[in-house]
Amino acid sequence: MSDDAQSPQAPEGLSSDQALAVLRGAGEATRLRILALLAGAELNVKDLTQILAQSQPRISRHLKLMAEAGLITRFREGSWVFFRAADSGPEGALARAIVESLDASDLTLARDHARAEAVQTARAEAAQSYFKAHAAEWDSIRALHVAESQVEAAMDEVLGEGPFEFLVDLGTGTGRILELFGPRAAKALGFDLNHDMLAYARMKLERTGLSHAQVRHGDLYNVPLPDEAADVIVLHQVLHFLDDPAIAVAEAARVLKPGGKLLIVDFAPHELEFLREQSAHRRLGFARDQLGRVLEGSGLKVDRFHELSPTGEGKLTVSLWLGLKPAAASKKRKENRNVEVAA
Structure with missing residues (x-):
């Protein structure tokens, strides 16, 4: 059979050890809260310390473990590092399933999301200030x-x-x-x-x-x-x-x-x-x-x-x-x- 006529392969799944690593990565109260937050937004360590009221070293340790388990992905933006829930691969699918199984009305999770919105609003206002400062210049070009x-x-x-x-x-x-x-x-x-x-x-x-x-x-x-x-x-x-x-x-x-x-x-x-x-x-x-x-x-x-x-x-x-x-x-x-x- 030629390369062009090969049969499609079934999507690769997780081994039992990999699945256990992902589940352990989410199997702690703070890490579960982090996963729920990162499923809806991209946040950095500073954001998470403000939202969860925990120390930066503690949050960083949790993020490192979760990244190693494939639950979250990280990317650098200048001196900041942002995190988000994995959105591809079998690890991402399991991460989404965990988040989707959570009760959205849970009081702790609801408070976390409310604090996250406040943090994001503050960040958005700073970004908006930059945009407004340059709006006149862009408007003049658009005209x-x-x-x-x-x-x-x-x-x-x-x-x-x-x-x-x-x-x-x-x-x-x-x-x-x-x-x-x-x-x-x-x-x-x-x-x-x-x-x-x-x-x-x-x-x-x-x-x-x-x-x-x-x-x-x-x-x-x-x-x-x-x-x-x-x-x-x-x-x-x-x-x-x-x-x-x-x-x-x-x-x-x-x-x-x-x-x-x-x-x-x-x-x-x-x-x-x-x-x-x-x-x-x-x-x-x-x-x-x-x-x-x-x-x-x-x-x-x-x-x-x-x-x-x-x-x-x-x-x-x-x-x-x-x-x-x-x-x-x-x-x-x-x-x-x-x-x-x-x-």
């Missing part, structure tokens, strides 16, 4: 081009209804793209280097209940994802901030699955030089063929191009490029690797 609603409608039409298996938003900013398209994806992940933006995006996603949509600290030139992981990637108003947009597009192409879609939304060429100083724009827009060559150089085929032109002088045209990764790209790369090995 220069067609309404966001028109841009988002065009993106919706170009991407299609889905459903998507794994959507990635590179340069997620406030998380708006995850908010828009996350509901039609089984999993959605946004990356950004700005910690304040990430805090704001995380707050928005938690409030909208999109628990499967998450944000992470990450560099667009070196996305922390394996090859061919995502079936949809979006670069929305990001490339004009970069010194080398071609590297970011090539990195997106690397992460894209064969048959996947890369949607780029950015400005057409313009002469508004003040945006370099006022808003740190490195590029004053991109021509249709310019980004087309970048996409093709990254192994993608330009499938769609669309322009949204506003009325009035000094206004910015917004362009949309949809790149597709040929299904044969992965096979050809594997063949090349086999030739290199044989040589």
Whole structure:
């Protein structure tokens, strides 16, 4: 039987030892409370010490044990480390089953969730302060081009209804793209280097209940994802901030699955030089063929191009490029690797 015709394998389960390790990881009062909290939000050690009124060393020990058991996952964001309940694999399935079996009206758990909401509200207010401080700048740029609603409608039409298996938003900013398209994806992940933006995006996603949509600290030139992981990637108003947009597009192409879609939304060429100083724009827009060559150089085929032109002088045209990764790209790369090995 050929590799392409292999029978699908049954999902891997837990051995008895692994299952016992997971159950022991949750089998303590504080750890069970932590698991219930992390099933609904991403929290750091400081958050958990405030919510549970326990010392940082004690909370850290519990988190270490739970992470080793596979109950929770951790990720670093600058000097902070955030935790959330595992959302994949057999350990994640068992963790969800444990949380779902808990009585939501339990007084201790209810108090924990109330304190968690207070902590998250305080964090959201800090993020909101940052957003408000920069709102005037962003509003002034938005006033220069067609309404966001028109841009988002065009993106919706170009991407299609889905459903998507794994959507990635590179340069997620406030998380708006995850908010828009996350509901039609089984999993959605946004990356950004700005910690304040990430805090704001995380707050928005938690409030909208999109628990499967998450944000992470990450560099667009070196996305922390394996090859061919995502079936949809979006670069929305990001490339004009970069010194080398071609590297970011090539990195997106690397992460894209064969048959996947890369949607780029950015400005057409313009002469508004003040945006370099006022808003740190490195590029004053991109021509249709310019980004087309970048996409093709990254192994993608330009499938769609669309322009949204506003009325009035000094206004910015917004362009949309949809790149597709040929299904044969992965096979050809594997063949090349086999030739290199044989040589």
